[in-house]
Amino acid sequence: MxxxxxxxxxxxxxxxxxxxxxxxxxxxxxxxxxxxxxxxxxxxxxxxxxxxxxxxxxxxxxxxxxxxxxxxxxxxxxxxxxxxxxxxxxxxxxxxxxxxGRPNMRFVPVKNIEQQAVLALHRVRQAFVRARTAQANQIRGLLGEFGIVIPQGIGYIANRVPELIEDGANDLPGAFRLLVQRLLDHFKDLDRQVEELEAKIQAWHRGSELSRKLAEVPGIGPITASALVASIGDAKNFDSGRQVAAWLGLVPKQHSSGGKAGLLGMSKRGDTYLRTLLIHGARSVIYRVGQKAEACGWIAGVVNRRNKNIAAVALANKNARIVWALLAHGRNFDAGYVRQATTG
Known part of the structure; x- marks a missing residue:
């Protein structure tokens, strides 16, 4: 046997x-x-x-x-x-x-200890960011019940709330002021935790050659680059950049039958965290392009033809393919790179 x-x-x-x-x-x-x-x-x-x-x-x-x-x-x-x-x-x-034992089965690459440790930093940071956002919304909602409106944005919480607590003209009860101060202290503690974890991720990014290479791509910063390097591992496990984009859920969802092809919105499969980082990075690039008086280039053309949401997903898809090319072939990012046509 x-x-x-x-x-x-x-x-x-x-x-x-x-x-x-x-x-x-x-x-x-x-x-x-x-x-x-x-x-x-x-x-x-x-x-x-x-x-x-x-x-x-x-x-x-x-x-x-x-x-x-x-x-x-x-x-x-x-x-x-x-x-x-x-x-x-x-x-x-x-x-x-x-x-x-199936010949067409797709497998998940085994991560090493370092990759798992970096991804653990990302997951814990993500949880603290969610908790910080929830705490900010709670403070904003409680103050709204007393007719005090704080502008949107996480930075306004730490700047405006202390002034409101000390202001005696807003008729807030003393017990409520103490309660808001307690919530504000919790908010600041969460914010400090996020900053400390981001510093650790930045330190790992500076020590990783692959992560620094990916950060040269517009729309990819240290947070996104380190998460991609730790998640993808050996890029040669993927046959092409499109497989990486499909793995991240950045390709159209297909619903075809009877020889009639039907393409829907993006599939949203795979790692939601990585997909979110790439799309938000793409939105930053689109915002910068929109600030230029005479914007030109591929992304400007997509924005002019379609809306900004579609352009953000398209740029995130493109960046995912670029990431695969840089990791799989050991190249450095070249903004003016043009693929050479192959001759038979």
Whole structure:
């Protein structure tokens, strides 16, 4: 009995394992506790192991690859069609084992420790930004109940609210002033946390040659560049720049049937955080172009033909393709680069 392919259904404590031989016959169905996984696979001959790309998947992928196994991670939505009948751990492990052997299956690159650490900084910063925005909106809403309107913009909270608390002409109750001061202190603490995390991301960006290279592209700054480098990893895992754009959900969603092609809005698949960074960076470029008296160039033409939202997505798509070209081919950004036509 030689096990060639194994599917693992990851969990917090109990892992389900399903293995097949070279003929596809099931020869292994086993439950493992977390502390038993490493001991079991270190004694197993090298084989192909499939897992869903979920919590702790990259950790176990690195660990099993260190034991000599070939590990492939798959998006859960690609595994779901292979689940037979009812859903349970054993059926999930069997579906993973079957899906990992499909020749047309798409896999998720395994991230190293440094990539995961940088992405953790981005996720925590994103959570603090959301909390800061929610706190600012709460302060603005509470003051609005007393007829005090603060202009939109995160900067007005720290500038205007202290003056309103000290102003005795607005008839605010003393208990309410103390409450708003407490909320303002919380807002400032969140703002400080965001700045500290941004400083850490900036420091990593300055030490990464690839990240500095991407930051030369208009519409891509240190935050976006570091997130792209950490998320994409080896750009050669993608066959083309369009695959990167599709991976980020920046291509049209297709709904075609009967030979009639139908293209809808952008698919919005993949990583929402990266897509948001690229689109907001594109909006910044469009804003700068609009400030010029005689704007010209590709993006100015798109803005003139369509609206700014469509132009922002188009520029984000273009930047995603540029990012792939820079990472996959080791090039530096050249604003005047013209692709040479190939001759037969």
């Amino acid at each position: 030689k096990i060639t392919t194994v599917g693992i259904d990851l969990a917090k404590n109990v892992f389900q394992v399903h293995g097949v031989d070279e003929h596809g016959k099931a020869v292994l169905k086993k439950q493992l506790r977390r502390d038993q996984v490493a001991a079991f696979f270190v004694n197993l001959p090298p084989c192909l192991i499939g897992m869903e790309a979920c919590g702790s998947a990259h950790h176990w992928a690195r660990k099993l690859e260190g034991m000599g196994h070939a590990v492939r991670l798959m998006a859960p939505q690609f595994v779901k069609p292979y689940v037979k009948t009812n859903k349970n751990d054993a059926a999930d492990a069997e579906a993973i084992c079957e899906a990992v």
